[in-house]
Amino acid sequence: MIDVQHLHKTYRVRSGGLLRGHTRELQAVRDVSFTVQAGEVVGYLGPNGAGKSTTIKVLTGLLVPDGGAVTVGGLVPWRERRRHVARLGAVFGQRTTLWWDLPVRDSLELLRHVYRVPSARFRENLGRFTDLLDLGPFLDTPARSLSLGQRMRADLAAALLHDPALLFLDEPTVGLDVVARERIREFVGVVNREQGVTVLLTTHDLTDVQRLARRVMIIDHGTLLFDGALATLQERFGGARELQVDYEIPPADPRIAGLDLLHADGARVRYAFAGAAAVPIARVTAHAPVRDLAVLEPDIEATVRRIYEGGLLRPTLP
Template sequence: MLSIVHVSKLEKTFHVRRYHQGRWASLQNLVTRRSRLIRAVDGIDFTIEAGELVGYLGPNGAGKSTTIKMLTGLLVPSSGRLIVNGFVPWKDRRHYVARIGAVFGQRTTLWWDLPVIESFELHRHLYQIPTGRFKRNLAEFNDLLELAPFLDVPVRSLSLGQRMRADICAALLHDPELLFFDEPTIGLDVVAKERIRNFIRHINEERETTVLLTTHDIADVQRLCRRVMIIDRGKLIFDGELARLLERFGGHHRLIVDFAESYAEVAVIGAELLSYSDQRAIYRFDRRKITAPALIQAVSERYAIRDLSIEEPDIETTIRTIYEKRLL
């Protein structure tokens, strides 16, 4: 397999101006300048093989969008190596961007007052797409994304879901080898989200387009990505298969017990009691430290049990815990 993205020791630091506070602040600000160094991306390494579909996750301000900006050539790295598709993105901007596609959920690349189809036509000229290929691609995406009903409608009158579909189509008309999706499902309803996920999977599988996806919607990740990368405070804290993420961080299972009698106190060694009321207790335990049978045995030795169940950790809670507690 061929690597399409090479990133090594990538760093991006910013000088952030610090302002004086207090009564003479505005005067001091005029005279002296103080700045603080922020390491938005602090030495990350990864490669992405051609045809992969990778989820890139991390809390707000972790360095996600700085990375994407460097990968798309909008930002020059402070140090490190970055080669995408054989290009150094920021160096040869025009040739590089002709071969990638980018979709930002929060804003549109289309022309606000133009019918959708005319925006596509403009893209044909901007990207110099041969007419035959343009027509073939448009027909295919039209089928998959059901664009036909609103091709003649000005972008300003589209619903968010329609606009997103049109934007995705526009980003793909020139057959990019690599696609960046930034929050492609943000603000959409369940049906629209599903349609977009299916389409992303389709182009990844059928056209073998490499996809890098950033999202806050864990369902996107679960439905689409085998591999995820998590960035936090500028460092890559996880890079691997989604399944392994659970093993590594999602150690906490939950045991829910309904007791036959009322006990004043139901603590057991090896598990954390999360709540206890109406004869029901919820424990949290780490399977690497205590197995489920051992815990159940420990509980049942001391108390009379009417019913019990075990909950697997889910990815959403796992990732939320990573974000909230910043485990590493």
């Protein structure tokens, strides 16, 4: 679905005033290569200014790169824009495709004509999206009167109205309450599973990534630093896993050889053990009678923060 090879993009930034200013070059993306297969959901992560937005703008055809080869669904995005945009959907958290003063229903009807969606297909999609996203209560409300959560759900419906094969999501849950975030995640999961829509997701809310993506790419300073399974990222950089044990009675000595004791509160004790190691259930149950136990995986947000702050994937810059 997406094939990116040796992508380069440099911006020329002028600073210092009109008369005595100077121009410097800023490499937004440098030698980035990756592929995304049809039906994948991929999280594209990185701090602000890392190169995520530049990559997305190239993939959508908004920017022409300075070097490299890019195809999306077999098309070069900036050369075949009309055919290209007809096959993709995009939702950007800070922008809307809805007409500000029109009811949501009218905006969707206008988009039906823009994308030449047949009437029967439009009615079918609108009915399904109304059920999945609970659009009914605000279909006849102008976009300017919608809450942020309602607008995002309407924008998702607008982005998928024409059955695109590829969906770009940029911060789709930013600023939303818990209920709205969950509804959007469930909807994206459904269209991926049932329709095979390929999804490229950029977000700072890493719960979105955990819920939707099995694969992540991390970019920083314009360089792709990691491309692989989310589980692999956790295993390499997530640190210790935790084992929470509820004993039948508080153990006289909660310490167990080979496990790091983190906290003991009566019969509930938490241990840490190496992320790649097998869960040491036999060792724990042999120590004292156990009522219940749970394995707590490393928090994905803490993992990514550790990568950024510690420079664990820091590129070697020229």
